[in-house]
Amino acid sequence: MLARAKSFFKQLLFYKSALIGLAIIAILVGLSIYTVIALPYNEAVKLWRAGEQYWLDNPRNAMPSWVNFFLSKKLPETIVLNTEGNQPNVFKAIVSTNKVSNIRIELSFNYRYDDFPSEINLFLKSKFNYSAPKITILWIKPNGEEITLKSFIVSRDYRYYISSDNSLEKDLRELTSRKLNKTIEYEAPVTLLLFAQEDERILVEGAAEVMKGQYKLVINGIAFEEGIDLDAKLVIYGKVYGWAGTDHLRRDLGIAILWGTPIALSFGVVASVSIALIQMLIGAISAWFLGGVDVTIQRITEIFMVLPFLPILIMISTFYKFNIWVLLLVVIALTAFGGGVKNYRAMFLQIKEFPYVEAARAYGAGSFRIVVYYLIPKVLPTIMPSMVLSVADFVFLEAALAILGLGDPLAPTWGKIIDDAFTNGALYKGLYYWVLQPSIMLAATSLSFAMLGFTLDKIFNPRLKEA
């Protein structure tokens, strides 16, 4: 037995395609194990479904960070400055005397990227009893120029979306235009106006250059009450994030790319193996007992062959919104009596007449024993290739259902990412990373199983001698 297994593996490794396939499968299995240990499923689902509030410090639709390796113009990372932490570039002082509190907060950062940030937000939290602090926000550029962004009274929880402040945008555009004595004709956004070098290039859309250096955001405030507090968090959203980027809800795509692996592998493998085994068992029973059992099974199989599989599956899952494991069960149930049963039955009808089966019958083996110990093991090797090959189909079935909006409503899967990307027009907007990353994972998974399956087919079913 061991020697046979050894020679089988030797034969398998002789084929390069099988070697590549096995290597990819090994990597995917390793990745799955890492994912399951490092990020438990419940936590992943919670993060994935947390909503935009949770991901507020992430940029929207950011590319993966590694794209910077390939770009001559470095895209910005996200910069977060928070007075509640112990960051070195953060200064906060509140001096209270004589029923008056003076506030000064300075948030400084070094901006050395070649592209403008995607968004700028300032989150303010204040504590006071009756006098809300009145503050003025200043923007200090590396060349020392000071710009007043806004003056206002802070409520307890205040969000100042700097980059979507339309009046600021208008003011800044006028300011810059006046400085250059020429009007900016296009809709230059706040992010550009705050970070650009103010020279002729800013007049042409897309030509403006980033002014690199030490930026500072200063908050000066006053409140007519002692013992107040004010905390500020400045987020300069970048254009790259993490190793997988983010989606339209600022979520880290890495979570879904990682968790897609174990889900796709287990869905594909469980579906293909159990469907093959069940179909084989039904085929064996049909061929062994013949008569009424056989006729019944044949008729049921024909009914299922008339029913279109995908439409029926879509109808059922639209109604019930299954989670992925129930979906798996439904897929198995719908295909248990699929066309494969007929093939297996034909195979078993031949095997049934083999002398060793007759011998088993002669010594009094029961039907169950013969079906499970004598018929099925004989067929098993010949169906291995198609079993491995169909893993690819089921991996894509899950993705296809997700693209139709019918997958698991909770689980983060590759198909889900592709669906999100599609419905949010990733291909129109040029957000290719969003589609490409899950697609490459899907392709790698199914190609690896396909390459292994084709090689197994050559070894187990050598209809042709191929070099």
Add this chain to the structure above:
Amino acid sequence: MSSRIIKYLLKRGLLLLVTVIVAIYMTIYIANMGGYVDEIVKSEIYISVSQSIRQNPAYRGLNDTQIMKLINETYAIEIEKIGFDKPFIYRSFIYLKDAITLSLGRALFLYSDSGSKSVRIIILERLPRTVLLFTTTQMILFFIGLFFGLFLSRRYGSFLDKLSVMLAPLSSLPGWFYGIFLILVFASLFRSWFGVGLPYGGMVDAPPPEDKVMYALSVLKHMILPVMSWLVAYSFINVYVRRTFFLIFSSEDYVELARAKGLPESLIQRRYILRPTLPPIITDFSLTLIGSWMGAIITERVFNWPGIGSLFYSASMIFDTPVLVGLVVIYAYLLAATVFTLDIIYAILDPRIRVGGT
């Protein structure tokens, strides 16, 4: 024709009919969610009835109990009008009779582009579009498989042959998946590089061109990417399968004998390889054609192609049962008819089919 053949065909036909009827009944049951769709329809009728009565100025003088009574009475009449007063199981058999006799009825929610609610019109409007796209594609695929398969089987072991074996695993990725990449390259990237690109999806430019020729050209332009995606996805496996198939047949003893007799290669091809392999090839071809009429739900969604697949998708999203049942019924009938026709042809033509045996 012997009476045995007729008896065999009658038996087959009867069996097929029973199979189709059971399958249709199952579809009716599933599409109605075991009667749940009734509840949706009933509650919608109730809401519309109560709204129209409450907003009717003629009934303003009535008090609440009178209005409720009026609503319930009108509701009962409406329900009876569409036959929903009978239990679902009873009605499911009426649906079955309608489905079998192909009186497909009216859609619950969907309309055809021309504004009709008749299921027949809705389906007939979509069918040509799907046939245009997928039947064309399947025909091209079939002939690619046939010709290249035959070609490679004659050059067994050559570089091209080995290449086709190597590329076959690429077909494990489905057509819609290649479609996404094709859209990415030819619609999106091409637009950003050259300023022009192929359409992202749809069937015709918006607004549709008035001129017939321009209209046809516009449809053709929209067909390029979906057709390409299927060709890329399924050509390799088609060629591989046909090549292996022909190779197995060309190593049969009678082919070897023909070669030994010194018959010309073209004659061997036609008479000794192609002819005996024709029945399974024709079966394959006709079943794929029937399958292609169901469209490809996901490919049609990716390319936004308004065919049968899209219709099925939108109908299942809003539980438009009559449309769903209509689609499956037509498919089941077509499939059964094809299988039966093939049975007849083989029973008459192929002497190897032992009529009355297995």
